[in-house]
Amino acid sequence: MQMKSVIPVTTLEIKTACSQCNLRELCLPFGLDPNEVDQLDELVGSRRKIKRQQHLYRSGDTFEAIYAIRAGSFKTDVILEDGRDQVTGFQMTGEVLGLDGISTEHHSCNAIALEDSEVCVIPFGRLEELSRQVESLQHQFHKIMSREIVRDHGVMMLLGSMRAEERLAAFLLNMSQRFTARGFSPSEFHLRMTRDEIGSYLGLKLETVSRAFSRFQEEGLVAVQQKHIRILDTPGLKRLLNHHAV
Amino acid sequence: MQMKSVIPVTTLEIKTACSQCNLRELCLPFGLDPNEVDQLDELVGSRRKIKRQQHLYRSGDTFEAIYAIRAGSFKTDVILEDGRDQVTGFQMTGEVLGLDGISTEHHSCNAIALEDSEVCVIPFGRLEELSRQVESLQHQFHKIMSREIVRDHGVMMLLGSMRAEERLAAFLLNMSQRFTARGFSPSEFHLRMTRDEIGSYLGLKLETVSRAFSRFQEEGLVAVQQKHIRILDTPGLKRLLNHHAV
């Protein structure tokens, strides 16, 4: 970051403040008035860059902070003693990582960058302190935790009662929606994760994921070129999900 | 409840207060000092009895309160438009229901009593208010939400990377542990849910669950008589989980 030396520190700090962050509608500052956002700014102690494939935290690490993704993306996974692992989620900009650590004061999963990324470090003690003073922050934080629970239920539904192609369709529609919320194209995007990681997340083997992609392509639902995805028939994908009448 | 008419009302109310509740170590009051528990008591507006098979809340209901289970047990499930449903959890005494509703102000799943049950109604607005004043309550509430997230990750692991018998073994060990925490026998208990509900939770068909139970019985791991379970070989069940070397 050579810029750092030529740009005045103040400018740089304003650029990275919550109040100036274009992710604030997706992140912790949502619903706060400008004055409150300034308070939150002070709380966000530091930022941390994580290179691709590196851990933001590991299962077992003592929990000290939660993290808001400023740039890049992550996966979280749980690893069993026998080596099996399960990807529990993919996180994009504006989303919050580390909530799993609150319950035991230790993280219970690994968070790994899928690309070079940057997070805002939010010391948890201070977040609790500030949410005792700022009602809207407290409420937004609770909403974020609750959203995580609802999301997890969706994944359980997916893993527990959908077939392979339905799972992948749901995954693609979910990615599309999240890219859209970030101002990107709903129909064309670049997946940061491998087929193996998608498979782990969806409870499928990588070959099954690959075959499902090929099938979607044959049927004209999507155009797939490795990690580059173009959705050609969104209604078609949605139909795949609900058409499984009992 | 014939006692109700002969015991003075005051006594009865003390009996149902958080401070007198033998579930407080498992529930929201955990970690609070006596004075703080009294404040929580005032917050717990009312109690509600739910008969077997009845809904505590439904998906879509506006969210107003969370619920602590005083007696009985529940399941939560998500239902897709095409009729498929997924049980997302079973809840026992001292556990909290309704956290899914915070994110959108509407519940996103159904909570159904598995037996005649009773819950403490905790109006959420007032809980947020009180947790702004009582640090330990705030922290305990955050831990409870986080625990739910961690639990869900465990279920995702189960659904995504375990085979049928491993899932059932994990389920039985989990039930055993939760019964133990409530002062019941670790090895002998009565399941409140049907094979179909267990199957939905574990991402299996009821026949598969039944067959796995029979298999465990043949192998001397458990004694099964319908819903009554006696665990004969806990280490054996645990071995089933981790012995799946890659």
Add this chain to the structure above:
DNA sequence: CGCGCCTTTGAAGGAGCTCAATTTAGGTGG
């Protein structure tokens, strides 16, 4: 340009599902 990693595709096998019949338990009313 070559090497490693990721992806694709094929063929065979198996775990769990579907369909179906039987048994058992629990609740209800005579």
Add this chain to the structure above:
DNA sequence: CCACCTAAATTGAGCTCCTTCAAAGGCGCG
């Protein structure tokens, strides 16, 4: 209190979807 009735559980047989094993092709990076 017993007979009936319905819901839940068990068990069997065949089938399906996904996995496993294997090989080849493609992309990106040093």
